[in-house]
Amino acid sequence: MYQQLKDTMRIINDRPIGIFDSGIGGLTVVKAIIDLLPNEDIVYFGDTARVPYGNKSKETIIKYSIQNTKFLLQHKIKLLVVACNTSSSYAIPMLKKMFKNLKIVEVVTPGARAAVEYTKNYKIGVIGTKATIKSKSYIKAIKKICNKAKIFCQPTPLFVPLIEEGWIDKLQLINSDYYQTINHENILRQLSAEYLAPLKNFGIDVLVLGCTHYPAIKNIIQDIIGKNVTVVDSSLETAKEVKKILEENKLCKFRNNKPKYKFFVSDNPESFKKIGSLLLGQEIKYVKKVKIE
Numbered sequence: 001m002y003q004q005l006k007d008t009m010r011i012i013n014d015r016p017i018g019i020f021d022s023g024i025g026g027l028t029v030v031k032a033i034i035d036l037l038p039n040e041d042i043v044y045f046g047d048t049a050r051v052p053y054g055n056k057s058k059e060t061i062i063k064y065s066i067q068n069t070k071f072l073l074q075h076k077i078k079l080l081v082v083a084c085n086t087s088s089s090y091a092i093p094m095l096k097k098m099f100k101n102l103k104i105v106e107v108v109t110p111g112a113r114a115a116v117e118y119t120k121n122y123k124i125g126v127i128g129t130k131a132t133i134k135s136k137s138y139i140k141a142i143k144k145i146c147n148k149a150k151i152f153c154q155p156t157p158l159f160v161p162l163i164e165e166g167w168i169d170k171l172q173l174i175n176s177d178y179y180q181t182i183n184h185e186n187i188l189r190q191l192s193a194e195y196l197a198p199l200k201n202f203g204i205d206v207l208v209l210g211c212t213h214y215p216a217i218k219n220i221i222q223d224i225i226g227k228n229v230t231v232v233d234s235s236l237e238t239a240k241e242v243k244k245i246l247e248e249n250k251l252c253k254f255r256n257n258k259p260k261y262k263f264f265v266s267d268n269p270e271s272f273k274k275i276g277s278l279l280l281g282q283e284i285k286y287v288k289k290v291k292i293e
Helices: 002-013 029-037 059-072 085-090 092-098 109-119 130-135 137-145 157-163 185-201 214-225 232-250 271-282
Strands: 017-021 042-046 079-082 101-105 124-129 150-155 204-211 230-233 263-265 287-289
Touching: 002 059, 002 085, 002 263, 017 029, 017 059, 017 130, 017 204, 017 230, 017 287, 029 232, 029 271, 042 059, 059 130, 079 092, 085 092, 085 109, 085 130, 085 137, 092 101, 092 124, 101 109, 101 157, 101 232, 109 124, 109 130, 109 137, 109 204, 109 230, 109 232, 124 137, 124 185, 130 137, 130 150, 150 185, 157 185, 157 214, 185 214, 204 214, 204 232, 214 232, 214 263, 230 232
Parallel strands: 017 042, 017 079, 042 263, 079 101, 124 150, 124 204, 204 230, 263 287
Antiparallel strands: none
């Protein structure tokens, strides 16, 4: 009986972590999880056919999030990471209601917790998609932890499409003449200066990257917002939460064999492979396109 129970636990523990995002941004979470939990298997789904989620309605975001979760459950995941701030802001209550036996980690709470931990003057800035900012999810999460905190939110909708296009800091490796004539970093700096100016005027000492795409341009954002402001990477904080939950529930992988990483998208796998490899910091060799609806 004991051996049977032990074998069952091994089967569950050796299942992969499932992660979804609207596009490639969730790969920043994947990278952070690989760094903290290098032994774990991962199945990732990027909904590249329907990115960005940030300009969609609440009902559509919930619908997409349910579809994404059902797809990952086909791969017998042991834990779900909603690596999308927009989905985390709107779909978590419904996902927890529908999938009661599934452990779910979202990205808003870990980022909010870190923001409160790091702030000294209790003035916290948050940037994210229009939908994330409209949801007030970070305001609610931060206020729940620290009621005296003042939260200043700024929608930054153009970051996601530019990052999805591969305009990632100084990592751009496109050889065509057209792209060589464009200095992506300067464009991103100008955009960041425009977006972050109001937050600088409020005197914030912490800035939360309220979108998993944004760590891709964290260096630029940090430079523009200033060295005196702590930039909270919600991807890293989410990875820490995943590790904590796996350890607390004794769900860490048993086997020490080489981890397996599977990547699925709803459109354009070649673009995902190219730009995703830059975000992940290692080559993505195989991506499969799937029909999600």
